[in-house]
Amino acid sequence: xxxxxxxxxxxxxxxxQSMTLQCAQDMNHEYMSWYRQDPGMGLRLIHYxxxxxxxxxxxxxxxxxxxxxxxxxxxxxxxxxxxxQTSVYFCASRSDRGGNQxxxxxxxxxxxxx
Amino acid sequence: AQSVAxxxxxxxVAEGNPLTVKCTYSVSGNPYLFWYVQYPNRGLQFLLKYIxxxxxxxxxxxxxxxxxxxxxxxxxxxxxxxxxxSALYFCAVSGATNKLIFGTGTLLAVQP
Numbered sequence: 561x562x563x564x565x566x567x568x569x570x571x572x573x574x575x576x577q578s579m580t581l582q583c584a585q586d587m588n589h590e591y592m593s594w595y596r597q598d599p600g601m602g603l604r605l606i607h608y609x610x611x612x613x614x615x616x617x618x619x620x621x622x623x624x625x626x627x628x629x630x631x632x633x634x635x636x637x638x639x640x641x642x643x644x645q646t647s648v649y650f651c652a653s654r655s656d657r658g659g660n661q662x663x664x665x666x667x668x669x670x671x672x673x674x
Numbered sequence: 675a676q677s678v679a680x681x682x683x684x685x686x687v688a689e690g691n692p693l694t695v696k697c698t699y700s701v702s703g704n705p706y707l708f709w710y711v712q713y714p715n716r717g718l719q720f721l722l723k724y725i726x727x728x729x730x731x732x733x734x735x736x737x738x739x740x741x742x743x744x745x746x747x748x749x750x751x752x753x754x755x756x757x758x759x760s761a762l763y764f765c766a767v768s769g770a771t772n773k774l775i776f777g778t779g780t781l782l783a784v785q786p
Contacts, residue, residue: 564717591772600683602764602778603718610772618773650717659768660706660725665717 562586566651566666573641573673581636581669583651591654592634593618593663594626596647603650609634610657641673676701676769678777686783687755695750695780697765705767707748708774709739712762721763724748735759755784 567582585592593608595618605618609628623645625637634653638645648670652663677700687693699705706725710718722733729741739750748765765777 593774595776600778602680603776605773605775608773619775652718657772659772659774660723662708662720662723663718663774665710665719667715667717 564666570670583634585653589653594636595650643673646673680777680780684781693755697748699767701769703770708766710764760784
């Protein structure tokens with residue numbers, strides 16, 4: 561099993577560009593989520609999904625869109641990148657919707673917005 | 675709203691000494707509590723969890739955590755620290771919602 565796979569690992573964008581961060585898991589997990597990690601602020605939840613076709617906002621959703629057309633994939637879209645979105649982005653999945661199972665994390669995408 | 679506080683940005687301990695990394699939480703209803711570890715340039719790895727039952731939870735790599743409901747705390751402990759334990763540690767909580775909320779992290783530095 562590959563677990564949670566994130567691509568790309570690194571990306572540099574110019575302000576105003578758009579891009580999609582890819583996330584795929586091969587564990588048939590229902591729940592998937594996106595976090596951003598910034599120094600001194602820990603991990604903050606951007607969006608999450610409890611199953612295909614269902615998404616919801618986390619703590620910091622502005623500037624990001626998500627969709628969940630399949631169980632395996634949960635892409636994160638930046639529609640118009642801003643320097644404030646420079647961060648490390650982590651995708652995670654877990655087997656249950658209820659929250660008592662641990663999450664499995666990818667290795668992250670390091671994104672710089674110039 | 676649920677929240678997690680990790681009051682120490684960094685904890686320094688000598689190898690062989692016991693270590694404690696502190697965590698307090700706020701959540702509606704019964705909490706689900708987790709500890710994760712992050713090594714440089716990697717994602718987070720699960721260490722242990724408290725869902726219900728015994729207040730002392732044992733996890734990976736010799737770590738354990740004590741749930742204290744009256745103090746709303748879930749401190750991470752290890753009897754004897756190793757240099758290889760040096761990493762960034764995160765406490766997290768989920769409650770009535772199914773969102774997992776993280777603390778700001780504590781950097782553990784174990785000196786030889």
